Amino acid sequence: MLNSPFEFTEFVELATMIGVAGAGLYILNYFLLQIGIVRGNGVLYPVLVIVAATCVLISMVEEFNLAGSIIQMAYIAISVIGLLRGYLSRHLIRFSAAERQFISHHLGSLKPHHARKLLNTASVQEFAKGDILIEEAKTTDFLSYVLSGRTTILQNGQVINICGSDETLGELTFGLGLPATATVIASEPTTCLVFDNFRLSRLLRHNRHIDDALKAAHFRHARQKLLSSNKHTLRAQKQPVAA
Numbered sequence: 001m002l003n004s005p006f007e008f009t010e011f012v013e014l015a016t017m018i019g020v021a022g023a024g025l026y027i028l029n030y031f032l033l034q035i036g037i038v039r040g041n042g043v044l045y046p047v048l049v050i051v052a053a054t055c056v057l058i059s060m061v062e063e064f065n066l067a068g069s070i071i072q073m074a075y076i077a078i079s080v081i082g083l084l085r086g087y088l089s090r091h092l093i094r095f096s097a098a099e100r101q102f103i104s105h106h107l108g109s110l111k112p113h114h115a116r117k118l119l120n121t122a123s124v125q126e127f128a129k130g131d132i133l134i135e136e137a138k139t140t141d142f143l144s145y146v147l148s149g150r151t152t153i154l155q156n157g158q159v160i161n162i163c164g165s166d167e168t169l170g171e172l173t174f175g176l177g178l179p180a181t182a183t184v185i186a187s188e189p190t191t192c193l194v195f196d197n198f199r200l201s202r203l204l205r206h207n208r209h210i211d212d213a214l215k216a217a218h219f220r221h222a223r224q225k226l227l228s229s230n231k232h233t234l235r236a237q238k239q240p241v242a243a
Contacts, residue, residue: 012062019059025052043086046079053079089113098124102145102193105166106217114210121199127186134170134184141197143174149190155182162187171218175201 029048032038038045053072060069093112095103099119107115124147127133134142136155146167153161160182163169169184169192204211 015059015061018055022052022055022059025055041082041086043083046082049079050076095119098147098191098193101147101166106145106168106221107213110210110213114207114213117203117207118200118210118214119193121203122193122195125192125194127190127192129186129188131186131190132183133186133190133192134180134182136181136183137179139173139177140170140180141174141177141201142180142194143170143197143200144168144192144194147191147193149192150187151190152185152187153182154185168218168221171221174218175204 025048029038029045029052033040033045038048053075057069057072060072089112093116095115099115102119103110103115107118110118122145125144127149133144133151134140146163146165146169148165150165151163151167151169152159153163163184170180173180174197204214
């Protein structure tokens with residue numbers, strides 16, 4: 001019995017230290033959020049909030065505070081909801097075979113829920129042999145990804161490239177309001193994932209992560225397409241000489 005007051009005092013001191021640690025964790029978490037090390041929609045931020053709130057709740061055992069307890073429990077509940085939402089968005093989102101093909105080739109680094117938002121602006125369309133997908137010198141916001149088939153790229157009436165599946169069409173002028181730099185014709189039955197200009201433009205204006213990922217994919221693809229076009233032009237120039 002004589003040791004009880006001493007033990008209780010130690011418990012209070014420990015609870016107070018835990019509360020101070022929780023307050024420090026709150027401050028650290030918010031600081032890391034502001035300098036960009038953690039993200040509000042990531043996993044680390046809500047986990048740290050849960051730990052900090054739990055520490056502060058423990059510190060209230062000796063001197064209960066209803067308002068403070070409600071705040072801490074609300075932080076914990078909201079953070080758990082956020083973690084659950086993130087888990088469901090990562091594991092319950094489904095993609096069609098065509099959508100998975102597009103993601104694997106161009107947007108592998110994009111989170112599933114962002115990829116889902118992007119692909120909600122697109123639809124699968126079929127093109128017959130000879131159909132013109134893009135016409136040179138005409139302003140267009142046509143943007144598509146070739147799932148299967150083959151297209152011919154012409155500039156000033158001359159073939160400059162042949163594109164097969166897993167190629168992107170229209171990425172150089174999409175959203176710029178500029179005339180197309182070349183004509184694209186389906187040289188055989190072709191299936192494309194075609195993006196709706198209005199819906200995609202609105203999505204990109206409001207979601208920087210998707211916009212950055214799509215621009216990076218377009219840059220990589222445009223570079224590859226330019227190299228392929230140069231090789232095609234060199235082969236075409238050498239053919240008359242060989243004959």
